[in-house]
Amino acid sequence: MAETMNGLKRTSYCGRLSKENIGKEEVVCGWVQKQRDKGHLIFIDLRDRTGVVQLVFDDGTDREVFEKAASVHSEYVLIAKGMIRQREAINTEISTGEIEMYVSELRILSKAQTPPFEITDKSKVKEELRLKYRYLDLRRKTLQEKMILRHQIAKVTRDYFYENDFLEIETPMLIKSTPEGARDYLVPSRIHHGKFYALPQSPQIYKQLLMLSGFDRYIQLARCxxxxxxxxxxxxxxxxxxxxxxxxxxxxIMDMLEGYMRRLYKEVKGIDIPKMPRLTFNEAMERYGSDKPDTRFGMEIINLTEQVKDSSFPVFANAIAEGGSVRCIVAKNAAATLTRKAIDKLTEQAKGIGAKGLAFIRWADEKPNCSFAKFMSEEELTALLNTLGCEQGDVVLIVADKDRVVLPTLGQLRLTLGKQLELIPEGQYNFLWITEFPFFEWDEESQTWLAMHHPFTMPLEECLPYIDSDPGSVRAQAYDMVVNGVELLSGSIRITDYELQQKMFEALGLTDEEIEAKFGFLVDAYKYGAPPHGGAALGLDRIVMTMCGCDSLRDVVAFPKVQNASELMSQCPSPVDQKSLDDLAIAITEMEKEEE
Incomplete structure (x- = not known):
């Protein structure tokens, strides 16, 4: 049977013991990382969230304690009391490597079966198995460090905004379903049959109502x-x-957010973040082909339209004639890596994004190899290479089409080559602001203008006259913060004028009935005096992910979902009993599987 802690109380965490504790009697608790039986000596590495300390037993001490130590296996839960002493062989790989505990009392609080994988950072095991046993995976040092970092970020966040007069106010989790851009998670009502709550995609409407309520500055670590x-x-x-x-x-707002990020990186990472540069949406797309560009490396997009406007190459000529452009990126010293086979793979990637193909110039040998050479004289090709600043060893990748195809295609190829050619420096954080986003975007399928943001975003004042006559030229008072190609936050100034809000709803094609059904309570609130206001939402998970240098949010969330939105550990979502369905007046319809 498992023993109890009665009479013993932890005095220190394993990883916090040091030379200052030498000569003191301490009590530690934790899990067995490793047990090594040397016959007359037994060593146990005991682990808790702070680190590992070595426990030592010899056969000259209490026999019962020694035999108990001999029976211990990995992941047993122990509490141990003993004297801290200098360690003979120093272990530089752990923080407690200069000391050890000579154990006088040991209790086994819980025994453990052999785990399905070794609980170390060096363990090679499939992610699916680790997620199935996530509670074991979370015992690993690297994951625990990420969860602790997440806690530190949350603490600094609250400290910073509290110091700047923000009030933390909770908003509801069961709300009215309103269009936010993605599908809602719906919750059926037991009392109001046939009606549903929605889980919030964001607290957007509520935080605006809090401004109308006079709270002035609101902050919340909100679940969405x-x-x-x-x-x-x-x-x-x-x-x-x-x-x-x-x-x-x-x-x-941008100054407040920039100050927050500087405080966060200074306190958590010890890094000074300089003043953040700014790019408009159009500048970011023109230079990087992305509204969240990774600026840690160059390879910016170059517009060749003027240079090749008289070209007889049909791909270039047709794109320009249809109002498109011809643009490229130059991969310096990449000819050895970007073989013809590698360029073919990039061509397939470009087609997958939407381009019709990929033209190229590969200058590996004395003469450059140009995929459209027969449409260009040697002098024209030389002039083009000179314009681009190309030298032997370089590769030029060219896309010709409408800008909405050309720019994102080259933007994606740029990122692919940045990784492939190892151009992205490690441990560097490049922050920037993206501003002046388009207010509307043209939808080819519906042949209508759609809002790029939620319908409460304020247009730039100089753009107000063009809402009806030229929607494509209207820019928003919206801003994103980006780091290393990841969007960390998005925000905007809100519309507070009742008549302008109605006009924006109408521009989006909403009828009076739809406005009343979806936003009636908010529209009514504007009639009672609304202060000018704005805000933002920062992705806490993404902040942690970028700070840790992780590639996936699953690495920084305690119990994440996988790609099909299920949790492998608890196996949710799962069926519910018939009574629960009857209470909600819900019937499950079996859908016939479509033949493949």
């Missing part, structure tokens, strides 16, 4: 939910650092 397809930087449930400010301009 979106029923959308998952990817590496997306989970169905996530945490936002959600904030809103009254009587402020866009500059005020």
């Amino acid at each position: 939910f979106r029923d959308e397809d998952l990817r590496a930087d997306r989970q169905p449930e996530f945490t936002q650092v959600d904030l809103e400010m009254s009587f402020v301009t866009q500059e005020d």
